[in-house]
Amino acid sequence: MTDIEWSPFWLSFKLASITTVSLFLISTPLIYSIYFHSKSIRTVLKAIISLPLVLPPTVLGYYLLLLLRPEGWVGQLSQQWFDTRLVFSFSGLVIGSIIFSLPFMVNPILSALENLPDNYREAAYTLGKSRWNTLIYVLLPNVKSSLWVGGVMTFAHTIGEFGVILMIGGSIPDETRVASIAIYNEVEMLHYANANIYAAILLLFSFIVLILVYLYQNQRPQGVI
């Protein structure tokens, strides 16, 4: 057995934090465009957003690999414009995680918005608020609990991400070897003592997150997950 490395946890934590913050920023305009669209278009958009929920992570990982590799068009663009390689790098993982965790952020918020009575929105319109301002100042503050749950679930889900990262990460220490990959690695190396510790920490983490979410939910009349 070798010494325990803590850097995979730090890396997972960093990835989950960046993903959650990015998704927070990305989701708001996305929710705006879905929420204010007609029903038929909304259905298609919602299906696209929810794809990562049902898509095997390997499918997502495969497409991401094609896009991000040096010959892929996203990979080429990033190489030309920013001189950075995306595949097998932390930035690549961030892109992957944002796509992978997108429904975990958008869906709870969207369904909470759809459950809000229409007169909130209509009242805001009669008072001369634009759609955007209505969303930011009237509707979103009314679904604050869902915002929280979306954020927490995104964070937790990113910590547990495995398949996509396995395909586009390459298990490079301090760069792409996040906690879930580190467990896989330790098991393969027959370092069971280390794998036990890693696994126990993640188990405890996941359990605490869920307890917190349900505790929070118990205080609210309306279910969020």
Add this chain to the structure above:
Amino acid sequence: MIRFALLFLLGGFSTPSAFSQEENLKIAVASNLSAPVERIKALYEEDFESTLTLIVASSGKLTAQITNGAPYDLFMSADMKYPEKVYEAGLAQQKPTIFVLGTLHFWTIRSEINSIDQQLRKARTIAIAQPNLAPYGAETRRWLQKQELWEEVKDKLVYGENISQVNQYIATKTVVAGFTSNSAQRIEAISQKGSWHEVPEAPPLPHGMVLLRNAEASQFAIDQFLEFMISPVAQKVFQDFGYQLP
């Protein structure tokens, strides 16, 4: 919450540079070599300034990663085919060189056996590495075909993604027999279990090493490590794990 997250974001971007002051070599290592190379890493880091980062997977998978632009300095494969492929793709700085030779070994949970054939017929599950990704798996398939056992045992095979996964099946005794590398029986976690047999008439597998074009480490650090690899200290480690030297 956003404010908190931003704090982490800032923290996150500033820390990695603190680690990378000294030189670091990223070495892609075929699974069967992980145990000896890990020991070499420990010895090397005791004596030299630079550090080694090992990325362990099957030779085929590592080759796929390298072709897709993975930022590794060196590639140690379990055969010559994959490093040559890397070289032909223009991703290596020079032709691959043989650094050790490994041999195929058979493991079974029973302590005494008459012959491998008999064990294979009796066994209900037999672990081998994926022939399309792992050279030891390919060698196993070749051997089984040559012995005209392939058709017979085909349905009893379980495939590990690489040799480490085969070893994992052995260590947990989820299989009753398996084909693995010579280094496996020197690994503490599995050496005590069952019995080991060198596979007769299986030729030694030459393992190739190649310096990659994408290498980010300095020539100095790379040379220093390559020199260490051919030093008696490193060579002895390989021998201790049952490898032959070229």
